[in-house]
Amino acid sequence: MFQTMNIAKGVNVHVNETTQFKTINFSLKFKDKLTKEKASARSILANVLQHSNEVYPSHTALRMVLDDLYGTSLYIDSSKRGNEHIVTLNVETVNDQYLSEEGVLEKVLNLMYIVLFKPNLENGFFKETIFNREKEAVKQRIESIFDEKTRYAQQRMLELALPEHPASIPANGTLEEVERVTNEKLFEEYQAMIHDNEIEIYAVGDIQAETISAYLKEYFKFEDRETSVDAPAVELVQPAQSRVVEFEEMKQGKLHMTFYTPITFRDEKFPVMQLMNGVLGGYAHSKLFVNIREKESMAYYVSSSYASQFGLMFVLAGIDSKLEEKAVKLVLEQLEEVKKGNITDTELDQTKALLVNQLREALDSARGQIDIYDQYMELTEAFEPDYLISKWKAITKEDIAQAAQQLSLEMTYFLSGKEDDSVE
């Protein structure tokens, strides 16, 4: 799928030459350690760099040149994976072949260079007005989570269950830490990102690997940098409370449950946990959906998800606020079934078939190819779908039951719509 070339120590270029898409996609991923401070500063940095630069000194000027390049999309985002914080420059541009104009790709590469290396400075720091405005934008993004009650409930639960753990550190940082970032500090983070971060560069489209990597090497001139030793996973400690109920002015109750598992992404049993999660609550044929939604008619959504980097599994359901206890009981009953190995051949086959489909489908988008390859890089040198598919195929019900037996319920969080449920 991807050809990999090393252009400096700690800087790799991965290219997939393909005519599958009408566009060419680039992702430049800058990887650093995940802390609240770093996540906060780097989120502001992402905004400041995509606002403007030395060559296009206003937001409008930069957006106009992107429009002229046939609406090339360019944005920088902040994300996390395990203990890592990742700032990604994402660029997608139309393949010249479909346009009446040539040379678009070269202009886009040049623009990527400008965005990263020619920031909009004033007296050696980022322009103060832009710094302040983008700091405000990141704060607003963090605050807006409150409006989406499912996201808000999930974030609240993680903060309560695992404070200070990478699992609960938001990729955009925290209000408190964003507030503390100074313009000086931001410039330090910028220097660290460009000079010290490990960088993975991806390109997908009708392009030549050699040409792209030669161009990046010659013009971007990334220096050698230390490649960090993989930081060990941070241990999961038991939450201080096992059940928390909070209230908001809303109609539906949001049930969020956290389970711990010793099986993480790097564990050989990782594919078993993927299947276990699928059998329990990953799909419309799964036990939670069939029993809690279809049989009991008490939820529209009820599902489980597996955060393999941390060894966490979550169950989420939107229910009437009076039914928390009943819902928890039903979820645990279904999990008990999995633990006992009460899984039909059909359930096993369906789950395997859908995992395979999901993986193959994800690889039908350039963004999906990049994300999956980047994620599996630490497990296998050149990821191919069969790496996972062959493992899933071999898994038995007994394997799944054993994985389920290792789960422990650590916290039940309920965001309730009504303060007093005794009145009915």
Add this chain to the structure above:
Amino acid sequence: MNKVHFDQLDETLYKEQLPNGLEVYILPKKGFSKTFATFTTKYGSIDNHFVPFGGEEPIKVPDGIAHFLEHKMFEKEDGDVFQQFSKQGASANAFTSFTRTAYLFSATDQITENVGTLLDFVQSPYFTEKTVEKEKGIIAQEITMYDDQPDWRLYFGIIENLYKNHPVKIDIAGTVDSIQDITAEHLYTCYNTFYHPSNMVLFIVGAVEPESMMDFIKANQSQKTFEEPKEIVRMYPDEPIEAAVKERTLEMSVQKPKVFVGIKPEALNLSGDEMLKHELAAQLAYELLFGRTSDFYHQAYESGWIDESYSFDYSLENGFGYALIGSDTAEPEVLAREIQHTLDNAMEKWPFGQADLDRVRRKKIGFFLRALNSPEYIANQFTRYAFNGMNLFDVVPFLEALEVPDLQAAFATVSAESQRSVFTILSPKKETV
């Protein structure tokens, strides 16, 4: 089977209308592993007043019924259709909009079997009073979930403001109360009226071999019998051009107020090429006025009136449409006023020339070509365009043909003060202790 090649886009579309009236489109995509299929009826939440199949007099049905019917299509006497799709490695789903109900799957294997399942389950209704009753709890939770989403409430709030009579103002899923009235008999009436193959489109895109797939579909359809198609009589009330309500606010649990300014278009009965030209021209005009390179955006962003949630959009269907501009904002009144000023100024003196048009046109062409990487976008949008008598693959030539006066003319019909409305969500005032 007809075959049309679009040179500029490097895509080939195969199409055929079957004897029962069903329109089938197949678009093979090179290099893709997956196939995405949608089976869509031209029937949505706005079709609540119509002459039932075989009847004479128009009837009105409970709010939310098209969406309810969509849910119930999945349940059969021998179980749930999701189970069957999962066995065949397909992810299945469905959605109901104002004008369409679509059933869909994506799969990388057993494509023929999955297409068969898709056709068969949508063409074999099974509703009983018991299964209908059971669904009410699930849909009530779905409605409640949407009720708690401020962005959804904002969207529906502004549409309710703009429309006086048209059923677009009714929430697609109905209300917890309205769905209580739905019976199995209602569902059969709606099904028989709107699910005739002549009112439906099947679109298949991805890793698919057109000839053998078309043969399979024809064989599947020829085994089934359908009534002779009848023209569907849908009744829509008269709708004034003016916005029904000028201003309204709602209190909800939000961190910051949210506001939408909505503008109702004047021309609500367009279709075909005329509609395509108008929609694209108005979208470009709005892009120039409110897009990220506009003076408005620059001022609003730097002044802190808008944040990253800012959006603007223009969309049109037969009978209704809306332009929407808004954001989360600490200053909803200032933002709404400035949006209206921008509209007033553009009405008074049109500020854009050829260079502006060329720039946003390039942006739009780029967006469209990017979107053609997505089988989901192609199938959903192609069907929407087809139901309005338009062809999705005409977008680029139509964009290329637009001239500055076209933008100005389209904008003139979606801008007047009387057609505007403002909807705001505020957080409830907390009692200070």
